[in-house]
Each structure stands twice: as C-alpha cells, then as structure tokens.
Amino acid sequence: KQEVTQIPAALSVPEGENLVLNCSFTDSAIYNLQWFRQDPGKGLTSLLLIQSSQREQTSGRLNASLDKSSGRSTLYIAASQPGDSATYLCAVSTGQGAQKLVFGQGTRLTINP
Amino acid sequence: EPEVTQTPSHQVTQMGQEVILRCVPISNHLYFYWYRQILGQKVEFLVSFYNNEISEKSEIFDDQFSVERPDGSNFTLKIRSTKLEDSAMYFCASGTAARYNSPLHFGNGTRLTVT
Numbered sequence: 001k002q003e004v005t006q007i008p009a010a011l012s013v014p015e016g017e018n019l020v021l022n023c024s025f026t027d028s029a030i031y032n033l034q035w036f037r038q039d040p041g042k043g044l045t046s047l048l049l050i051q052s053s054q055r056e057q058t059s060g061r062l063n064a065s066l067d068k069s070s071g072r073s074t075l076y077i078a079a080s081q082p083g084d085s086a087t088y089l090c091a092v093s094t095g096q097g098a099q100k101l102v103f104g105q106g107t108r109l110t111i112n113p
Numbered sequence: 114e115p116e117v118t119q120t121p122s123h124q125v126t127q128m129g130q131e132v133i134l135r136c137v138p139i140s141n142h143l144y145f146y147w148y149r150q151i152l153g154q155k156v157e158f159l160v161s162f163y164n165n166e167i168s169e170k171s172e173i174f175d176d177q178f179s180v181e182r183p184d185g186s187n188f189t190l191k192i193r194s195t196k197l198e199d200s201a202m203y204f205c206a207s208g209t210a211a212r213y214n215s216p217l218h219f220g221n222g223t224r225l226t227v228t
Binding site: 004031032034036041042043044045046049051052089091093098099100101102103104105106 | 144216
C-alpha cells in the first residue's frame with residue numbers, strides 16, 4: 001500500500017529565505033507526483049506536476065524535483081513571501097485508469113514578515 | 114480560468130439523513146473524482162468516475178455512497194444514511210483526458226457536519 005510522508009509537519013521562516021519541503025513515498029510505481037497548496041478552509045490548488053519520467057519541474061519561484069527510485073520529491077521555494085504561507089501537500093498518482101492520488105499529511109508553512 | 118464549483122459550502126445534517134453534495138466540474142474535463150479530508154487528517158480518495166461509470170473506488174466508498182452525473186454539467190455524491198464519522202470536508206475534482214500529464218483541479222469543498 002502506497003504511503004506518502006511529508007517532513008517537516010510545520011515550518012516557520014522569515015521572509016526572503018529559500019526553503020525546501022520534503023516528500024517521500026514507499027512505492028516507486030507512480031504515474032506522476034503533484035504538489036498542491038491548501039489555504040485554510042479552501043480547496044487544493046495545483047502548483048506543479050512531475051510525470052514519472054521527469055526529474056523536475058519549475059514554475060516561477062517554485063521548483064520541484066523527483067527521484068522515483070529513492071521515493072523522494074522536494075519542493076524548493078525561492079525568496080519566500082508572506083503570501084506563500086499555506087499548507088503544501090504532496091500527492092502521488094497510482095490509479096491505473098484515472099488519477100487516484102495518495103496524499104501526504106502536508107507541511108504547514110508560515111512566512112514571517 | 115475555469116474552476117470546479119461545489120455547493121453547498123457547508124452542510125449540517127442529522128445522523129441517518131441522506132445528503133447530496135453537488136459539483137460542477139470544468140466543462141471539457143472527462144474524469145471526475147470525490148476526495149474527503151477528515152479534520153486533521155490526510156486527504157483521501159473516495160471514487161473516480163469516467164464515461165458515466167465508476168472507474169475506481171476506495172474501501173471507504175461503501176454501499177452508503179453513490180455518485181451520479183445526472184446531466185452534462187453536474188456531478189453529485191450521495192450519502193444515504195449519514196454517520197458521525199462522515200463528518201469531513203468533501204472535495205470534488207476533475208481532470209482532462211490527458212490524465213497523468215495534467216493536474217487535477219479541485220473545488221473549494223463542502224464541509225459536512227453530521228450531528
């Protein structure tokens with residue numbers, strides 16, 4: 001059974017710092033890995049999707065990497081801003097016909113002005 | 114940008130009552146999903162729906178749950194007889210035919226409270 005773990009559970013850093021969020025998964029047979037952002041009481045916003053054949057994806061100040069063989073992904077956020085404060089979720093796609101996502105518990109990120 | 118919309122945003126019901134959660138997926142999407150998140154826990158997959166039938170469901174999705182796409186725009190989740198443990202945030206999501214190359218789009222969720 002696929003298990004996804006995110007470390008740390010919470011992170012608080014001053015504005016402007018670069019930071020890394022970690023995600024690990026137990027079964028390397030995945031179709032893709034997705035990073036989402038969740039604001040309190042809101043839905044999930046897709047940030048980046050890395051296909052199983054890819055090593056990384058970039059969007060603005062965000063960069064996500066994938067090492068499928070070791071079951072790890074990182075989300076790098078450059079020059080953090082207070083608006084980046086949210087919970088960041090990692091999920092792997094395991095479904096054969098559709099995207100059955102298995103989620104980690106998330107990292108709650110606080111950027112202090 | 115197109116988005117997935119869910120109604121209501123909050124639903125309070127008594128144990129044993131039936132509830133229907135509604136979703137309008139993005140119009141050109143072909144795959145539809147329900148996920149749920151119990152307070153303080155991980156987001157969990159419930160069911161996926163494609164071509165007017167369930168393509169996969171989790172152990173959580175027992176006979177008390179059903180999904181339907183009654184017309185070309187709505188996608189619903191019905192819980193026949195709610196239990197206290199059904200209290201959670203329920204998220205609808207949709208995806209394109211590209212499946213693994215395209216991210217899922219989630220709605221803002223319906224918070225279901227069973228009393």
